[in-house]
Amino acid sequence: MTTIVVSPLARIAEMAVRHHAREMISLMAKEHAFHRPAVIKAERHLLLNMNDISFAGTGDLIAPQEAHVRAIIDFAAEWDRAAPLLIHCWMGVSRSPAAALIAALAVHPEEDDLALVRRLRSASPYATPNARLIAIGDDMLGRKGRLVAAVKEIGRGADADGNAPFILPLAVHSDIL
Numbered sequence: 001m002t003t004i005v006v007s008p009l010a011r012i013a014e015m016a017v018r019h020h021a022r023e024m025i026s027l028m029a030k031e032h033a034f035h036r037p038a039v040i041k042a043e044r045h046l047l048l049n050m051n052d053i054s055f056a057g058t059g060d061l062i063a064p065q066e067a068h069v070r071a072i073i074d075f076a077a078e079w080d081r082a083a084p085l086l087i088h089c090w091m092g093v094s095r096s097p098a099a100a101l102i103a104a105l106a107v108h109p110e111e112d113d114l115a116l117v118r119r120l121r122s123a124s125p126y127a128t129p130n131a132r133l134i135a136i137g138d139d140m141l142g143r144k145g146r147l148v149a150a151v152k153e154i155g156r157g158a159d160a161d162g163n164a165p166f167i168l169p170l171a172v173h174s175d176i177l
Contacts, residue, residue, distance in 0.1 A: 005167055006092055011092075012086065020039075021040065021085065023045070023085050024046070029051045029062070064132045073103075097127035105147065108170055114146070119168060121157075124164065126157040127166070135148055
C-alpha cells in the first residue's frame with residue numbers, strides 16, 4: 001500500500017532509511033538549515049520555505065501561500081509511488097500533516113475527505129494540520145470546504161514533543177484502481 005511518512009526534522013534521515021523513501025517535501029522556516037538525507041534524490045526534494053502560521057505573514061514571517069500549495073500538488077502528481085513520500089517540517093505536527101493531506105488528495109482526488117482526515121488522526125493523536133495550508137489546499141483541489149470541515153471535526157491534536165513520526169496510508173481502494 002502506498003503511504004506518506006510524516007516526520008519531524010530531527011528524524012528525517014531515520015525515517016527515509018527505515019521506510020525506503022526516495023522523495024521528500026520539506027516545509028521549513030527560511031532560517032532553518034538542514035541536510036537532505038543521502039537516500040533522497042536531490043531532484044525529488046521539494047523545499048518550501050514558510051513559517052508555521054495561519055495568518056498572512058508580518059515582518060520576517062512567511063505564511064503558507066498558494067504557490068506553496070501548488071508546488072505540493074505538482075510534486076505529489078509526479079510522485080511515482082514506488083516508495084513512500086516523506087514529508088517533514090520542524091515538529092511534524094502542523095505543516096507536514098497539512099501537506100500530507102494535500103498530497104494524498106492530489107494523487108487520489110476521489111478520496112473521501114473525512115475518511116482521510118480520520119486516518120490521519122488515527123495515525124497521529126498529535127497532528128494539528130496548519131489551517132492556512134488546509135484552506136488553500138481545499139480551494140485549489142476543488143474540495144468545496146470538505147477538507148476544511150473534516151480537519152475542524154478532528155480538532156486540535158494532543159500536545160506533542162516533536163518526536164512522533166507517523167505513516168498516513170492512502171486509501172486501500174485507490175491502490176487497486
